[in-house]
Amino acid sequence: MTGQAKPRYQQLKEEIIGRISRGELKPGDRVPSENELVDSAGISRMTANRVLRELNDEGYVDRVAGVGTFVADFKAASHLLEVRNIADEIAHRGHRHSADVLHLAADRADHEVAAALGIRVRERVFHVLIVHRENAAPIQLEDRYVLASFAPDTLEQDFRAVTPGAYLSGISPLQEAEHTVRAAIPDEPVRKNLRMGAREPCLLVIRRTFAHGRAVSFARLYHPGNRFELKGHYAPPGTRPTDTGVAIQ
Amino acid sequence: MTGQAKPRYQQLKEEIIGRISRGELKPGDRVPSENELVDSAGISRMTANRVLRELNDEGYVDRVAGVGTFVADFKAASHLLEVRNIADEIAHRGHRHSADVLHLAADRADHEVAAALGIRVRERVFHVLIVHRENAAPIQLEDRYVLASFAPDTLEQDFRAVTPGAYLSGISPLQEAEHTVRAAIPDEPVRKNLRMGAREPCLLVIRRTFAHGRAVSFARLYHPGNRFELKGHYAPPGTRPTDTGVAIQ
DNA sequence: TGCACTAGCCTGTATATACAACCGCATCAA
DNA sequence: TTGATGCGGTTGTATATACAGGCTAGTGCA
Numbered sequence: 437m438t439g440q441a442k443p444r445y446q447q448l449k450e451e452i453i454g455r456i457s458r459g460e461l462k463p464g465d466r467v468p469s470e471n472e473l474v475d476s477a478g479i480s481r482m483t484a485n486r487v488l489r490e491l492n493d494e495g496y497v498d499r500v501a502g503v504g505t506f507v508a509d510f511k512a513a514s515h516l517l518e519v520r521n522i523a524d525e526i527a528h529r530g531h532r533h534s535a536d537v538l539h540l541a542a543d544r545a546d547h548e549v550a551a552a553l554g555i556r557v558r559e560r561v562f563h564v565l566i567v568h569r570e571n572a573a574p575i576q577l578e579d580r581y582v583l584a585s586f587a588p589d590t591l592e593q594d595f596r597a598v599t600p601g602a603y604l605s606g607i608s609p610l611q612e613a614e615h616t617v618r619a620a621i622p623d624e625p626v627r628k629n630l631r632m633g634a635r636e637p638c639l640l641v642i643r644r645t646f647a648h649g650r651a652v653s654f655a656r657l658y659h660p661g662n663r664f665e666l667k668g669h670y671a672p673p674g675t676r677p678t679d680t681g682v683a684i685q
Numbered sequence: 686m687t688g689q690a691k692p693r694y695q696q697l698k699e700e701i702i703g704r705i706s707r708g709e710l711k712p713g714d715r716v717p718s719e720n721e722l723v724d725s726a727g728i729s730r731m732t733a734n735r736v737l738r739e740l741n742d743e744g745y746v747d748r749v750a751g752v753g754t755f756v757a758d759f760k761a762a763s764h765l766l767e768v769r770n771i772a773d774e775i776a777h778r779g780h781r782h783s784a785d786v787l788h789l790a791a792d793r794a795d796h797e798v799a800a801a802l803g804i805r806v807r808e809r810v811f812h813v814l815i816v817h818r819e820n821a822a823p824i825q826l827e828d829r830y831v832l833a834s835f836a837p838d839t840l841e842q843d844f845r846a847v848t849p850g851a852y853l854s855g856i857s858p859l860q861e862a863e864h865t866v867r868a869a870i871p872d873e874p875v876r877k878n879l880r881m882g883a884r885e886p887c888l889l890v891i892r893r894t895f896a897h898g899r900a901v902s903f904a905r906l907y908h909p910g911n912r913f914e915l916k917g918h919y920a921p922p923g924t925r926p927t928d929t930g931v932a933i934q
Numbered sequence: 935t936g937c938a939c940t941a942g943c944c945t946g947t948a949t950a951t952a953c954a955a956c957c958g959c960a961t962c963a964a
Numbered sequence: 965t966t967g968a969t970g971c972g973g974t975t976g977t978a979t980a981t982a983c984a985g986g987c988t989a990g991t992g993c994a
Contacts, residue, residue: 443976443977443978444977444978445977445978453921469943469944469945470944470945471943471944479978479979480978480979480980480981481979481980481981482978482979482980482981483977483978483979485945485946485947486977486978488945489945489946493742494921499944499945499946500944500945500986500987501944501945501946501985501986501987502943502944502945502985502986502987502988503943503944503945503986503987503988504943504944504945504987505944505945611921612918612919612920612921613917613918613919614916614917614918614919615916615917615918616914616915616916616917617866617888617914617915617916617917618888618910618914618915619868619869619886619887619888619889619908619910620868620886620910621884621885621886621910635870635884636870637868637869637870637886637887637910638868638886639866639867639868639888640868659868661867661868661869661870661886665865665866665867666865666866666867667863667864667865667866668862668863668864668865668866669861669862669863669864670861670862670863671861672702672743672860672861692946692947692948693947693948694947694948718973718974718975719974719975720973720974728948728949729948729949729950729951730949730950730951731948731949731950731951732947732948732949734975734976734977735947735948737975738975738976748974748975748976749956749957749974749975750955750956750957750974750975750976751955751956751957751958751973751974751975752956752957752958752973752974752975753973753974753975754974754975
């Protein structure tokens, strides 16, 4: 009824991915070598090689000949998941990033937030509101809700120094993301915080990120339409695509 | 001087990818089987298997046990490359797609178009302007320039039936895309064609697609901000991400 | 102390072989 | 005519083996 036995290389891949996503193996940790898998799992080295090679191809681990196999940093994936950390993005252009935390508290989920995070209405969630600036010009208003059980230390963070996205990635690799991009006319508070003109449109990115198979964060990212654009580049399969948010020059 | 000999499996992969991208092998065509590669390339079957398996993983080919290996339809990739064919997208929602061709001619490239396509200013390019509708409501204004040498039959196409994106994909698989997303206030002609209100923002997608390593098409896609949004979902590595454009309900 | 070398582990590639499952088609039997 | 059978080609998986090349730590020599 349940179906065929999965191939062994697939079973072992899933077991290792499971260990990574449950946090038993963290970025930088050593993964069993081919020979260790041969001994522990009773498979041939070619099969062990396939397990680790495919995990490498899929970005879960990094392999270094002569050294070993290690759980990958999830930075590359974060490009996709976070439209790249906005602080890194700004630094990459040689500009200066600064941020102000306008709000940081445990609030109650409204209907929209509850639906997005899969929790009950009025359940406790961490809520943070941050303005990000590039060389003093406001470029993003981040309105984010975080599942309290996922990141219990949220209220102690200094989000001027570490963006919420980076903080969340550090807790556990964010494995899945869903985002929606809209053009909209911002309401008064948003317009004020972004120093936008009266009838200027904004680019609104609504994002949910997932870890351990459930939504852990829900964010609305507002960007001034005349100073910001999203760029994406899709390269042929086999190479890694990149997505970035950039300020219009 | 030139460097290491590449591994044979890699050489063979590149040779087959080359045949696909030069159009010698078209979607649906049969790719040499593992045993044929064993004979023709003088390699072992395990190596031939790796060649075809990785091409399959990277989406270049489809493999069917007991039948053979065939060049893949590039539909899946087109989701990424074309923000999914808008006609398919609308049909997928059970709605009716219609389109009007407002302009279809060989025009001269201005500076922006010339730069985007890597041609000289005033060089001849095909220019097409189309309004796409979902159940009679205009949802996209497509302002596209196509490299004449790439698609010489452009002027004979009926773009009410086949979208330019689908037409171009049929000529040769589009292998690479670059896009920019902005929020903007449309100018008068765009606003009129999309039946948009006076101060309504639009979501503007600017896209270049590449084939054979060069830009072949440049398009500006305008969408009414209150009726359209872009959705993306990034799944864990190993699964294929999808990107779609959807109308707001 | 400092340096060169080597042993040992690791990944990367490649071969030869084996068995299972799947598919299409031709052949054969009812 | 219809249905069943089997064969050959194809992919999918797995093993055992081999050699090359990279890296590290420790050994031993100067």
